[in-house]
Amino acid sequence: MNFESELKKGNFIISECTNCQKIVWPPSEFCNQCFSEVSWRNASNHGKVVEFSKQNNDYFCIVEIENAVKIMGSVSNGIPNVGQRVKIDNCGMKGENYYFEISLI
Ligand SMILES: [Zn+2]
The missing domain is CATH 2.40.50 (OB fold (Dihydrolipoamide Acetyltransferase, E2P))
Incomplete structure (x- = not known):
């Protein structure tokens, strides 16, 4: 998933670390705390x-x-x-x- 292409469609998604569960913001493919990969999900509205x-x-x-x-x-x-x-x-x-x-x- 790509943050900007989803946002263009009106979907607000966020990246969450698969290892330490930190929400990574600004959105990124990798956790800015432990450098693991993230998974994407819809943000709360x-x-x-x-x-x-x-x-x-x-x-x-x-x-x-x-x-x-x-x-x-x-x-x-x-x-x-x-x-x-x-x-x-x-x-x-x-x-x-x-x-x-x-x-x-
Ligand atoms: Zn992490």
């Missing part, structure tokens, strides 16, 4: 807001997922707070960049 910012009228959040992965997403439904639970509704790639659309729950 729930996370929590770590940080947010406002640009014009849009809010953007850094969201932590499974206590390991941090992604940046745009918020579709209101004003986020640090610690708030969110859900990933959509993901993909725009050119070279990852994008995630999230909503507050």
Whole structure:
């Protein structure tokens, strides 16, 4: 599996070490702790807001997922707070960049 080709299709997958079970982020074929191979699986689509910012009228959040992965997403439904639970509704790639659309729950 390849992270970017899956993301293009709207599938958010993460790599998990087959030896030490660490979630490897940024995604990689090999564990950055013990250098074993990883296996790929779907990431949880729930996370929590770590940080947010406002640009014009849009809010953007850094969201932590499974206590390991941090992604940046745009918020579709209101004003986020640090610690708030969110859900990933959509993901993909725009050119070279990852994008995630999230909503507050
Ligand atoms: Zn490992």
